Amino acid sequence: MNESLSTIFVNACLINNFVLAWFLGICPFLGVSGKLDTAVRMGAAVTFVLVVTSLSAFGIQALLTAIGAPYLSLISFIAVIAATVQLVEMFIKKFSPALFRALGIFLPLISTNCAILGLALIQTNKGYGLVQGLVFALGAGAGFTLALVLMAGVRERLDFAKVPDVVRGTALTLAVAGLLSVAFMGFAGLGA
Amino acid sequence: MANDESLATTSPTDEFLKGLWRENPTFVQVLGMCPTLAVTNSATNAIAMGLATTFVLVASNLAVSSIRRFVPKQVRIVTFILLIATFVTVVDYAIQAISLGLHKALGAFIALIVVNCIILGRAEAFASKNGLLRSALDGLGMGVGFTLALLALGGVRELVGRGSLFGVPLLWDGYQGWVVMILPAGGFFTLAALLLFVQWRKRAAKEVTP
Amino acid sequence: MSGTPHLEAPTTPVWPMYRTLVSVGLVCGLLIVSAYELTRPIIQRNKIAARQAAVLQVLPGAHASRTFRVDEAGAVTPVPPESEGEGLVFAGFDAQRRLVGLAIEAQGMGYQDVVRVLYGYSFEQQAVIGFRVLESRDTPGLGDRVETDPAFLRNFECLDVSLGADGKALAHPVEFVKQGQKVSPWQVDGITGATITSRAVALMIARSAATWIPRVAARRAEFRPEE
Numbered sequence: 001m002n003e004s005l006s007t008i009f010v011n012a013c014l015i016n017n018f019v020l021a022w023f024l025g026i027c028p029f030l031g032v033s034g035k036l037d038t039a040v041r042m043g044a045a046v047t048f049v050l051v052v053t054s055l056s057a058f059g060i061q062a063l064l065t066a067i068g069a070p071y072l073s074l075i076s077f078i079a080v081i082a083a084t085v086q087l088v089e090m091f092i093k094k095f096s097p098a099l100f101r102a103l104g105i106f107l108p109l110i111s112t113n114c115a116i117l118g119l120a121l122i123q124t125n126k127g128y129g130l131v132q133g134l135v136f137a138l139g140a141g142a143g144f145t146l147a148l149v150l151m152a153g154v155r156e157r158l159d160f161a162k163v164p165d166v167v168r169g170t171a172l173t174l175a176v177a178g179l180l181s182v183a184f185m186g187f188a189g190l191g192a
Numbered sequence: 193m194a195n196d197e198s199l200a201t202t203s204p205t206d207e208f209l210k211g212l213w214r215e216n217p218t219f220v221q222v223l224g225m226c227p228t229l230a231v232t233n234s235a236t237n238a239i240a241m242g243l244a245t246t247f248v249l250v251a252s253n254l255a256v257s258s259i260r261r262f263v264p265k266q267v268r269i270v271t272f273i274l275l276i277a278t279f280v281t282v283v284d285y286a287i288q289a290i291s292l293g294l295h296k297a298l299g300a301f302i303a304l305i306v307v308n309c310i311i312l313g314r315a316e317a318f319a320s321k322n323g324l325l326r327s328a329l330d331g332l333g334m335g336v337g338f339t340l341a342l343l344a345l346g347g348v349r350e351l352v353g354r355g356s357l358f359g360v361p362l363l364w365d366g367y368q369g370w371v372v373m374i375l376p377a378g379g380f381f382t383l384a385a386l387l388l389f390v391q392w393r394k395r396a397a398k399e400v401t402p
Numbered sequence: 403m404s405g406t407p408h409l410e411a412p413t414t415p416v417w418p419m420y421r422t423l424v425s426v427g428l429v430c431g432l433l434i435v436s437a438y439e440l441t442r443p444i445i446q447r448n449k450i451a452a453r454q455a456a457v458l459q460v461l462p463g464a465h466a467s468r469t470f471r472v473d474e475a476g477a478v479t480p481v482p483p484e485s486e487g488e489g490l491v492f493a494g495f496d497a498q499r500r501l502v503g504l505a506i507e508a509q510g511m512g513y514q515d516v517v518r519v520l521y522g523y524s525f526e527q528q529a530v531i532g533f534r535v536l537e538s539r540d541t542p543g544l545g546d547r548v549e550t551d552p553a554f555l556r557n558f559e560c561l562d563v564s565l566g567a568d569g570k571a572l573a574h575p576v577e578f579v580k581q582g583q584k585v586s587p588w589q590v591d592g593i594t595g596a597t598i599t600s601r602a603v604a605l606m607i608a609r610s611a612a613t614w615i616p617r618v619a620a621r622r623a624e625f626r627p628e629e
Contacts, residue, residue, distance in 0.1 A: 074281050074303050078273055166388070285440075289448070
């Protein structure tokens with residue numbers, strides 16, 4: 001399938017938004033969407049790791065295909081993602097302390113984010129090449145950030161709303177996510 | 193082993209039962225949300241996902257519990273993840289062999305069981321500190337609790353969205369399904385409603401026995 | 403708690419770490435490889451059976467099928483049934499081992515994600531004679547009507563894809579029209595309420611037919627049943 005790069009980007013970012021249509025990365029979406037400021041930083045951190053993962057997943061898959069061991073893909077993906085997150089963390093800490101202060105606490109959280117592993121799996125499944133994979137990762141990251149920022153905006157307002165006590169918490173967040181998901185359905189058909 | 197048993201304050205049956213309601217991974221701990229929402233657009237998918245996760249939970253709990261004395265703590269998490277990824281790969285191939293259609297319906301979410309926080313959570317919090325029997329029961333209880341939660345979600349969504357359950361039409365002829373329930377948005381709404389119900393029950397229980 | 407006392411010491415020896423990781427890695431590798439080897443024949447059999455069922459469905463009257471690879475120049479070679487990749491067509495044969503037609507795969511962007519379809523081509527009628535959706539994530543109840551809507555499916559019972567006089571292109575490219583506006587046999591009637599998906603399906607068949615039919619139409623005799 002030869003999808004154009006813009007289709008891939010729009011598809012990953014809006015039509016099949018990782019959070020709102022594919023349910024990837026729900027945990028950070030529910031957990032870190034309380035404040036607008038943190039949401040933006042988390043989005044940036046995830047996008048960064050997504051891009052790095054896309055590169056390494058492409059490398060791993062090429063290597064595994066070359067040695068004829070496709071059954072090792074899952075176990076290698078997860079090992080490499082865990083290692084990548086660690087490396088990225090050390091790298092940023094050494095070379096850009098400012099960036100580390102901004103993103104630092106989120107990095108360990110990211111290794112258990114299913115959006116990361118999901119990206120590696122979906123990219124392999126669709127047979128994307130290096131550039132297509134990168135664009136896909138950027139689109140997914142942009143979509144994740146967008147969903148997170150929208151959610152944080154709504155939740156900051158909800159803090160001042162009069163809501164029955166029993167509804168507060170996860171249930172309310174999920175209902176808002178449902179509404180956002182309905183809104184994002186309007187993007188379907190953009191790629192056709 | 194004797195050391196573990198003396199530490200235990202609960203009976204083995206309780207290890208199993210706690211996962212069903214009191215510490216239900218979905219409704220009470222709110223863990224493993226991604227598969228919970230993604231594959232529950234029909235009751236069949238929900239059950240398949242639940243069973244696959246249960247298998248991985250029990251297998252990884254058993255494995256972790258049996259090697260817990262030999263694993264240095266620096267490499268503990270890595271070892272656990274390796275074991276979990278192995279069991280997930282096995283399940284992935286097993287499901288492909290059982291039914292390609294089911295494998296296609298569940299898609300990447302079978303492989304994503306690896307990052308389901310419930311599994312690593314139980315391995316780290318329970319199996320690495322308890323004996324084989326207790327760990328297996330704990331995994332089984334959590335797995336069954338997770339399956340029941342998925343089934344509740346998948347059942348509601350399929351019934352309202354398509355008017356059927358496990359593909360068998362149940363409602364009257366000419367019932368127009370609420371399409372939104374099968375769509376991603378329906379997953380969020382249904383889970384929100386179920387969580388609300390659980391919260392309300394817990395609150396009601398607290399008021400009766402303060 | 404887990405672990406023997408010396409492991410809790412501030413400086414952990416490196417040896418146990420390596421020992422653990424290597425032995426766990428070995429056991430994991432062994433488990434994965436044996437699961438893969440055990441399930442591979444079954445999975446392959448299921449895949450072939452699913453493919454065969456789809457082929458027989460889009461070629462009414464077919465009883466058996468055989469897989470061929472056709473390259474860009476049009477050279478036809480029979481390949482094993484589990485083959486994957488570009489350029490595959492599936493020939494269907496009836497009970498008397500006569501060629502019913504070819505099943506060809508097409509794909510394109512649907513309403514929500516990539517849609518893959520399979521359609522049957524009959525040399526005799528120079529027409530598309532069958533159609534089914536292989537994979538689609540389009541909206542249940544709306545987009546998935548391309549799989550169930552009887553009026554839409556009737557489009558593909560006899561859709562004209564005959565070749566022009568020079569035999570290098572279709573006489574009339576397959577066209578998409580809105581529901582109820584079909585006048586010519588090469589037009590596809592859309593579905594109101596699922597316009598985008600039905601148009602996407604019509605377009606992917608149009609595109610695929612325009613490349614494939616001129617390539618294979620003259621090579622009918624080369625699609626022979628298995629001995």
